[in-house]
Amino acid sequence: MTLRVLGVDPGLTRCGIGVVDIERNRRATMVAVGVVGTSAELTLDRRLLVIAQAIDEWLDLHQPDVVAVERVFSQMNVSTVMGVAQASGVVIAAAARRDIPVALHTPSEVKAAVTGSGSANKDAVTKLVTKILRLDAPPKPADAADALALALTHAWRAGNGTGAPGAKGSSALTPAQKAWAEAEAKARRAR
Amino acid sequence: MTLRVLGVDPGLTRCGIGVVDIERNRRATMVAVGVVGTSAELTLDRRLLVIAQAIDEWLDLHQPDVVAVERVFSQMNVSTVMGVAQASGVVIAAAARRDIPVALHTPSEVKAAVTGSGSANKDAVTKLVTKILRLDAPPKPADAADALALALTHAWRAGNGTGAPGAKGSSALTPAQKAWAEAEAKARRAR
Numbered sequence: 052m053t054l055r056v057l058g059v060d061p062g063l064t065r066c067g068i069g070v071v072d073i074e075r076n077r078r079a080t081m082v083a084v085g086v087v088g089t090s091a092e093l094t095l096d097r098r099l100l101v102i103a104q105a106i107d108e109w110l111d112l113h114q115p116d117v118v119a120v121e122r123v124f125s126q127m128n129v130s131t132v133m134g135v136a137q138a139s140g141v142v143i144a145a146a147a148r149r150d151i152p153v154a155l156h157t158p159s160e161v162k163a164a165v166t167g168s169g170s171a172n173k174d175a176v177t178k179l180v181t182k183i184l185r186l187d188a189p190p191k192p193a194d195a196a197d198a199l200a201l202a203l204t205h206a207w208r209a210g211n212g213t214g215a216p217g218a219k220g221s222s223a224l225t226p227a228q229k230a231w232a233e234a235e236a237k238a239r240r241a242r
Numbered sequence: 243m244t245l246r247v248l249g250v251d252p253g254l255t256r257c258g259i260g261v262v263d264i265e266r267n268r269r270a271t272m273v274a275v276g277v278v279g280t281s282a283e284l285t286l287d288r289r290l291l292v293i294a295q296a297i298d299e300w301l302d303l304h305q306p307d308v309v310a311v312e313r314v315f316s317q318m319n320v321s322t323v324m325g326v327a328q329a330s331g332v333v334i335a336a337a338a339r340r341d342i343p344v345a346l347h348t349p350s351e352v353k354a355a356v357t358g359s360g361s362a363n364k365d366a367v368t369k370l371v372t373k374i375l376r377l378d379a380p381p382k383p384a385d386a387a388d389a390l391a392l393a394l395t396h397a398w399r400a401g402n403g404t405g406a407p408g409a410k411g412s413s414a415l416t417p418a419q420k421a422w423a424e425a426e427a428k429a430r431r432a433r
Contacts, residue, residue, distance in 0.1 A: 140332045
């Protein structure tokens, strides 16, 4: 059985979208990746419409089992956070309209899941996403890699909630699992 | 010629929606008003779906010429601002899908337009909305009155951009127009 996850790194200027198939043995394969960009010269309604239409197309084309969206924090840069939240609302509602489950993951959960460290930088995430998905080149821009990382994170967490492939159980936590558990606890506190 | 404006005071817990017809002579008549509430016990995707479906129904039923939405500020209460922004994104995208123009107005613009003071309280807004629309009783909750106030604000501003009915021009500003101009200038600075 393969789980298909569509990950979204929401944003008005660039909205990263990535689709990944994850097999029961946790092997992950990239199906598609892309970025939808909108110009700041457009009005907000036009920008959100472009994003809404793109998400609709991706959902219709790839028919994911679940949609994973980055959880937006109000601690972000105030000049961009409202647009990010509005875009995420559009994406989440589009999935809900199709009765596709939506999962939210924090940036630190994603970093921990993919790199083993909840405080990894964007380069490290991109590098590991490239390796995990056996890609010839790193997905660009970073928003595209982040969308794939979100999809991977969701699939692995949904699988057994403990970590990346190779995780053996909670009695002997790997560094990645430990970082993950810490990131999760932190995210829970922040909710 | 009558302008039909659908105003929305976005929110996850309560989303106020109000439809107003405004004649050329600025006489305004309420067509419909309501509040869509969602429980905090629902997941975010279910909550946004309820709002999306409600907005779709209102847009289909009332066929407004324009949708006026409260402009969300990141200075709001951080625990609610993300949900408000996500709900507003869903509303704005729903209008954009139907090619209905969307206008955003700040709370101080609305207060200034309806009461003459950009710093009026909610009670004053409700009271004047009730009077302007010749309603038998004040619309409740406040979110419903706010939605109607947004619709009125948009129609009046779109009309000549100077203020409420009775405005004579910018050479002799009434107190309401002055407050309005100040609120606008403030809003522009905040953008």
